[in-house]
Amino acid sequence: MTQELGLESRTGSLPPEAPHPVTDDRPVSACPYAGAFARRPTKPIDHEAFFVGELDRLRLEGRYRVFANLERHMGAFPKATHRAGRRQREVTVWCSNDYLGMGQNPAVLQAMHEALDRCGAGAGGTRNISGTNHYHVLLERELADLHGKEAALLFTSGYVSNWASLSTLASNIPDCVVISDAGNHASMIEGIRHSRAPKKVFKHNDPRDLERKLAELDPSVPKLVAFESVYSMDGDIAPIAEICDVADAFGAMTYLDEVHAVGLYGPRGGGISERDGVSHRLTVIEGTLGKAYGVVGGYIAASDALCDFVRSFASGFIFTTSLPPAVAAGAQAAIAHLKDSNVERMQQRDRVALVRRRLAAAGIPTLDNPSHIVPVMVGDPVRCKAMSDMLLEDFGIYVQPINYPTVPRGTERLRITPLPMHTDADVDHLVDSLKAVWTAV
Numbered sequence: 477m478t479q480e481l482g483l484e485s486r487t488g489s490l491p492p493e494a495p496h497p498v499t500d501d502r503p504v505s506a507c508p509y510a511g512a513f514a515r516r517p518t519k520p521i522d523h524e525a526f527f528v529g530e531l532d533r534l535r536l537e538g539r540y541r542v543f544a545n546l547e548r549h550m551g552a553f554p555k556a557t558h559r560a561g562r563r564q565r566e567v568t569v570w571c572s573n574d575y576l577g578m579g580q581n582p583a584v585l586q587a588m589h590e591a592l593d594r595c596g597a598g599a600g601g602t603r604n605i606s607g608t609n610h611y612h613v614l615l616e617r618e619l620a621d622l623h624g625k626e627a628a629l630l631f632t633s634g635y636v637s638n639w640a641s642l643s644t645l646a647s648n649i650p651d652c653v654v655i656s657d658a659g660n661h662a663s664m665i666e667g668i669r670h671s672r673a674p675k676k677v678f679k680h681n682d683p684r685d686l687e688r689k690l691a692e693l694d695p696s697v698p699k700l701v702a703f704e705s706v707y708s709m710d711g712d713i714a715p716i717a718e719i720c721d722v723a724d725a726f727g728a729m730t731y732l733d734e735v736h737a738v739g740l741y742g743p744r745g746g747g748i749s750e751r752d753g754v755s756h757r758l759t760v761i762e763g764t765l766g767k768a769y770g771v772v773g774g775y776i777a778a779s780d781a782l783c784d785f786v787r788s789f790a791s792g793f794i795f796t797t798s799l800p801p802a803v804a805a806g807a808q809a810a811i812a813h814l815k816d817s818n819v820e821r822m823q824q825r826d827r828v829a830l831v832r833r834r835l836a837a838a839g840i841p842t843l844d845n846p847s848h849i850v851p852v853m854v855g856d857p858v859r860c861k862a863m864s865d866m867l868l869e870d871f872g873i874y875v876q877p878i879n880y881p882t883v884p885r886g887t888e889r890l891r892i893t894p895l896p897m898h899t900d901a902d903v904d905h906l907v908d909s910l911k912a913v914w915t916a917v
Contacts, residue, residue: 479770490530511870538857539879546874552827554895554902555582558874567868568902570875570892573849575740576820577897578810588771591805599798603630603787607797611804618808619775621817622738622746623761627783630775630804632796634735634764635663637774638794641762642667642702642731645782647791649698655689655728657681657703657714664702664733680707683718688725699728700759705748706736709883709891711849716749720757729759739768740821741847765803769810773799823896827903831894834907840914843889850892851878852910860888871909 507610520661534540547557554569554577578584591611601607612630619628644666646652654668659680659810668675676692679685686701693699701723705714716732723730742750749755760782765773776783782820787793814820828848835842835852843851854860857879864877867890875890881888892906 496826532608537875538859538861544868544874544876548580549905553577554897556653556874558868563736566874567872568872568898568905570894570898570906571890572893572895573736574770575768575769575893575895576770576814576824577738577895578768578814578820581770581810581813582807583813584770584809587809588802588806591802595627595801597802598800601798602794602796603798604794607621609798609801609804611801611808612798615804615808615811616775616914618811619763619777620706622744622811623750623763623777624746624755625761626775626780628777629783629787629793630773630799632776632799633795634762634766634771636792636796637762637764637776638663638733638872639667639670640790641760642700643670643792644786644790645729645731645760646671646700648785649700652698652700655686655699655701659707659710660702660704661708661733661735661763664704668702681712681714683715683722686719687722687725690722692878693726695726695905699726700731701728702731702733704733706734706741706849708736709851709878709889710843711845711847711851713748713760713846716752717754717757719870720754722756730757731760731762732758733762734849735762735764735774736849739810739814740824743818744816745811745821754890765810766805768814769807770809771803772807773803773807820896824894827894827896827898829908830900830903831898834903838911839908839910840907840910848893850894852890852892854888854890855890857885859917861892863913864890866913866917867909871905871912873906873909 495585531540545559549555549557556567556569557564558567584651595609595611599607599609603612616628616630620626631640638661646654646668653676654671655676655678656664656668657680658677676689678689690699701719703714703719705716720730732749734749737747739745741748744750745768746755747761749758749761754777755761760776760778762776763774765771765775776786825848828850831850834841835850841853843853860877862877864875867873867875875892877888878891879888
């Protein structure tokens, strides 16, 4: 177990290095690496040329990522200031994951100010060493209640919560086999890969293929089915109840990623699983605080024993500084607010429906789905990047191009996320601008 937690490097108990063999007549040095150093290439490898070449290849393929330098406007989001060199201008953001604008909600900001004044900036340590603040405890209770679970456990991001939880569960449960949806997020894939547990991949959102994959396994081995509720790029939604039916029939645990659904769906914002009334059927529900809740962080909600197990064995939890208390306070305020308020969710749905209608009437191709995500399908990486650049430079609209490897080649897109704060005028400007760039690029 110490190897799993990476303790060797912290305790000085690394195994000794084996000496390098010497294959010529030179005397053996006291340094075991001397022979290797003596035989090093006479011409150093040009690493910088490799880096530059790979970056140039990305640019040629239209896949080089450019970060937009944005400053969100307090009280006026989705308006923001975009800076490029010495130039700055106001733009409208159309691809934010702050889906409900809770990052600027007065109750969230007040809670963060109060926590900052009370506790200061940082947590001061890992959760185990002085870094468990009372705000963390309150937030974990709020999250457990949100999902109807016994407990919850905080992480520094949604990526880390997936990576650490899946890798810890799959690597420590003896003989565990993971059955993963083909559309799962990179954080889930990396967590499963890091566990080194056997893995099977079932066809995306296909309970029948999941059943076939489970039927191939020894009935006695532990099984963990990992999938998402809302898939962030296509915006499609998993048949959670059917997947749970199949998992239950084979005695498999279920791990559901709800990061693009918490806050947005269900009567209290508990996600698709709450909306569909199946939260109790899931072994683990994972979510984020960095999207609909407007701050940053990730979490899992599950039984007391499972959360305590991950808390005790996950290196990604144990060896990292905990979230600042002000962030935890803001997240708790956002969750509590959205448990009681449906206003933001209804306003967002109205904006999503309006954008879909207007784009359809304009002949702009979108990927049909039942969620809040509106993918405008371009299908070419260079054209997609050019359209994004033109929208930003000529029309003051920021929407990031989504290219491979985030989506498969040939499915490049502009991923639009309408927010409750987008006005009718904003929608008109978006659609007119898209029509202009569609024919120009």
